[in-house]
Amino acid sequence: MEVLNTFMTWIFRNRLGQIENFMEHPIDVQREIFFELIKTAKKTDFGKKFHFQEIRSYADFARQVPIHDYEQMKPYIDRCMSGEQNVIWPTEITWFSKSSGTTGSRSKFIPVSPETLEECHFKGGKDMLSLYVRNYPDTKLFSGKSLTIGGSYQVNPLDGTKNSFYGDVSAVIMQNLPMWVQFARTPSLEVALMSEWESKIERMAIETMQENVSSIAGVPTWAIVLIKRIMEIKGADNILQVWPNLEVFFHGAVAFGPYRQLFEELIPSPRMHYMETYNASEGFFGIQDQADSEDLLLMLDYGIFYEFIPMEEWESDDPKVLPLQEIELGKNYAMLISTNAGLWRYKIGDTVKFTSIRPYRFRISGRTKHFINAFGEEVIVENAEKAIELACAATNSTIVNFTAAPVYFEGVSGKGAHEWIIEFETAPEDREEFISLLDNNLRDLNSDYDAKRYKDMALSAPRVHFAESGLFESWLRSKGKLGGQNKIPRLSNNRDFVEELLKMRN
Template sequence: MGIRSVLSKPLARWVAQRQQDWMYGPGAAQQRWFTRLVETARNTEFGRDHHFRDVHTVADFRQAVPVRDYEDLKPYIQKVVDGQENILWPGKPVYFAKTSGTTSGTKYIPLTKESIPNHINSARDALLNYVHETGNSRFLDGKLIFLSGSPELTQKNGIHVGRLSGIVNHHVPAYLRTNQLPSYETNTIDDWETKLETIIDETIHQPMSLISGIPPWVQMYFDRIQARTGKKIKDVFPDFSVFVYGGVNFEPYRAKLFESIGKRIDSIETYPASEGFIAYQDTQTEEGLLMLLDSGIFFEFIPTEEYFSENPRRLTIEEVELGKNYAVVINNNAGLWGYSIGDTVKFVSRDPYRLLVTGRIKHFISAFGEHVIGEEVEKALQYAMQQQPETEVVEFTVAPMVAPAEGLPYHEWLVEFATPPHDPARFAHDLDNRLIELNVYYDDLITGAILQPLRLTSLPRGAFQQYMKSQGKLGGQNKVPRLANDRKIADGLLAVMNNG
């Protein structure tokens, strides 16, 4: 065993022991952070505007600070972008994580010297939890590949700006840098397809042991390697033993990914966002991701059915219930206050608190009041794939067809198959029946002949890649929304298919 794998075990044991304090004292950990955050920000412009000096309890805070999304908080963020100090948090941020907003254009999410450990230490601890539980640390002696955005940074008024994954790249511990791939130069290549080919050039003859990235982009990497070599990934990288992923539900990709690898390997799911590292998989044996309750964030949760109401309830971690969907609201040591990150989660355990990411609060189909959400379409797809297990899916999205040329409206499922089902009509029938079981409103609309059963549109290979390329969003951390209440994505995909 190498020095990295040997030294990782006592560190992993320390991390796991330290976790016990807040895992089983979640309320106390959250209260500590609430008090620390409010006290630290009292003399900022935001703190003065919202009377933080008079905020002593969570109830006080909720009266003083409304829930906001990026657009609502933008007047404060813009002052920070302009170089002003002490606006949302004392001093200035160290970085802005640049993301693409659907309504706000480019978003600049502040990262401060106090908030950076949340991102860096959480990624580290996800791996160390795995080492502690399984005893497998040998992967740390091999080559580690992180399929991520460019680490190149620009500046705005003295503050570094870049993609979150690129910023994090600058904070990879020195002891891992010597076995990290791809190289800095390759990571800075703008064109994703050129970058991917160069990554393959750099990695194909290396002893890769850990691969990390968003599943569809890792799958693309695997496909290109197989096209070059004609081999399964296990034969190209015999030491490959750990797959780290996040950003999308893994289940639709699982069968195809493991088929490409040629063997089962361990996987670690993470839940990082530009606004904060929310949770990670701390065990290979239990469902859900451990929520990080002692890492610079005070969390609130809004029941999804109340989110768009005038006065939705804002719950603390100790008030959430199992099996219910909540929108996540964060208050953190980067100066985000009452900030709705747009994600929805569902808790599957309270001892400790573990969650599943179920979708986006604004990604739904409700053209007729059905309010179908991401979790439901993913469960329906998973069910249909179980009925025809030969099926392998590359990517998919769902959109309403409100005014078809003839007949009743319907939901259109646009699916790119790696291996299509033997019986596409039955596959569509299974999708529809499972969705009827999962969503009572959809059931009512089908039963009441307001909607006709969904229609399945099979897209040619490469359709999603071509669409993302046409939008300037190929590769990196970009993801296709699972569903939308309009046809912008669906029509874009069909245009790509028709023009191809």
Template sequence: MGIRSVLSRPFAKQIAKQQKQWSTNPGVCQDKIFSKLIKSAQNTTFGQDHAFGSIRSYDDFKKNVPIRDYEELSPYIKKIIEGDQDVLWPGKPTYLSKTSGTTSGVKYIPITKDSIPNHINSARNALLSYIHETGNAKFIDGKLIFLSGSPELDKKNGINTGRLSGIVNHHVPNYLRTNQMPSYQTNCIDDWEEKLDTIIEETITQNMTLISGIPPWVQMYFDKLHERTGKKIMDIFPNFSLFVYGGVNFEPYKNKLFDSIGKEIDSIETYPASEGFIAYQDSQHEEGLLLLVNSGIFFEFIPADEYFSENPTRLTIEDVELGVNYAVIINSNAGLWGYSIGDTVKFVSKKPYRLLVTGRIKHFISAFGEHVIGEEVEKAMKQTMDEFREVDLVEFSVAPQVNPESGLPLHEWYIEFDNPPNDLPAFEKALNLHLQKLNTYYDDLISGNILTNLKVISLQKDAFRNYMKSLGKLGGQNKVPRLSNDRKIAMGLSPFVLAQ
């Protein structure tokens, strides 16, 4: 056993003890953070505009600070980009995290000196929590790969600007630098396919023990390794024992990924965003991700079915209920206030608070009032694949078809299979039935002959890869939405449809 793994154990024990303390006192932690945030920002432009000096309670805060998305907060962001100080948080941000927006193009999310620990320590603590629970620390002695964006940073009026994964790369602890892969130079390659080929050259002979990244891009890495060697990943990297991922639901990728590896291995799910590190999986045995209630973020939650109403209910952590979909709202020491990050979550535990990420508030299908959400299509797909064990899929996305050439409107499921079902009509029928059971509105529309049963549209090999490449979003932290209420993604995928 190496020195890193030996030293990690007492550190992991210490972090686990701290984690237990704050996770069992979530209300107290959130109250302290709320008070500190308001006091720290009362002399900022935003604080003065919203009378932070007069805020004495959460009710005061709700009256003074409305819910905003990026577009509504962007006038303040623009001032920061132009060089103003003390806008959303005292001073200037240390970084601006560059990410893709849905309606505003590129978004720039501030990361301050005070908020950096949320991003860095949370990722570290997820690993240490795993070490403490399982006793497995050997992976720290091997090579660790993080499939991420370029760490090269630009500047906007003196503020370093880049992708979150690239920014985080600058804060990897020194004790891990010597076994981090790929190299800095390789991470700086912009073209994903060239970058992936170079990563393979660097890693194929190494003792890889941990691999981290978004599942579809990790799968592409595994596929290329298999093409090169003809071997399973466990035969190339026999000590590979831990997979760390985030950004998408793992279930649709799980079977294919483990088949590529050649065995099941432990995995840790994380919930990082440019706006803040929200939660991580703290147990291999308990469902859900531990909400980080003591990391510089004061959380609010809005019932998802109220989100688009004029006066939605705003709840603190102590008011949420199990099994309800909520939109996540954050207030943070990065200077985000009443900020909707666009995600929906569902709590599965209150002792401690653990959640599942269920989708995006704007990613749904409700062309006919069915309001089908990401969690439902993913669960329907998993349940169907459990019945059709031969099926492996690469990716899928769902869109409404309001004006079919004939018959009733329907949902179209664009699916790239790695191994298709032996009986596609039976697969379609099962998928439709599972979705009906999961969504009563969809079931009513099917039963009432307003919608007809869904249709699976099979796509060519590498369809999603080529689609993302056409958008300039191949690799990194980019991902395809599971569903949308329009036909934009469907139209983009149409050139890759297999001949029927």
């Protein structure tokens, strides 16, 4: 295995020259990507509608092609899912990445073209390894196997050919990986793509604890659940007693900070590394390229053209939109993407702040809407408001206000949850019934929340505090924010508001 490790390390170092090229010439690379996208898609239905053949500059593109959110792209995507081709992208699209939905949809279905797989997702995985090898040249990563924790996929019932599929982006990628990569990973594809999570975790634990695992890739939530189960089976005090050569966790999807201490308890090694990636259903956007910084390098040659809306312009009917060369350091921007799968000027819902321009590095600063995404559940305000509305209707109750935040994993044996504070005008007679309805409604509305709540494996039932009358008004008054448009955010990915309100109740 030592010879293989040396060879693979050399292979991945070779990509570094291309990475350095877009770091040194970012605008030139983005310009090439832009014109290639326009040229390739000009004969699609979308390209004809918006006269791509007449686009000669970015200014033409910005003037002719409107900004799209998912609901505006959905009619085109629905046609693709029904089996139509050449709608938004010319090559055949038979895969769709499924993620949590918008106001009108329980789930979003994002097209994944062959180019997106090869030039974006696969390339991102290779670059992640290339940058890791550069940062840690003495790595023994390739002497062991990579444990990959992914989702599942299924046949797309809307396409009568039965040759179209949708699933979690991790499952889409995993199912399409080349054979040499399948050889280097664990567990078996059959187990990795199981849909029933309780059986899946058990099977993964049994398979992977027999392997020499040197790296883990996935969402922190499920990695913790799996590691705990393996430790339980083996009677281990920490996972290094099972995998002594484990050296890195490649993570993404949620903020890692709240999980770091728990991972250090589970993997007590000063030689353990953590590397963040920004890989979403829509594309692979960033990689933590420096060992001593949590900033992400914006990956500019993956077939994605970037634009940015300053957050102060977000609510505008005609927002100012900036290409990459016009962004400023330290400002909060919503990101727009045009991709080699046919998303055009698409709002992905994430916000970023740039920390460097040469090269372009950034940090994910949040979402364009209030949300909770501590465990990969992606609960947005619309989900929460609808779930409460339905629970109130069923229990003849009415609310004044509410807020919710995550409860992060509490120690090695603890589980995560959502904690709610709800003030009622008319309280429900049966509080437990209300809590159960709130939880079940959220599961119906949001597929990612439902997956995390399955048998309490990653998320326990919500913790709900029934607040006394006037609590929210008192908090606003204490902050000098009473009246006008001031309000407490309905959802937050940190516990600041919840903790302050709980202190006021004591």
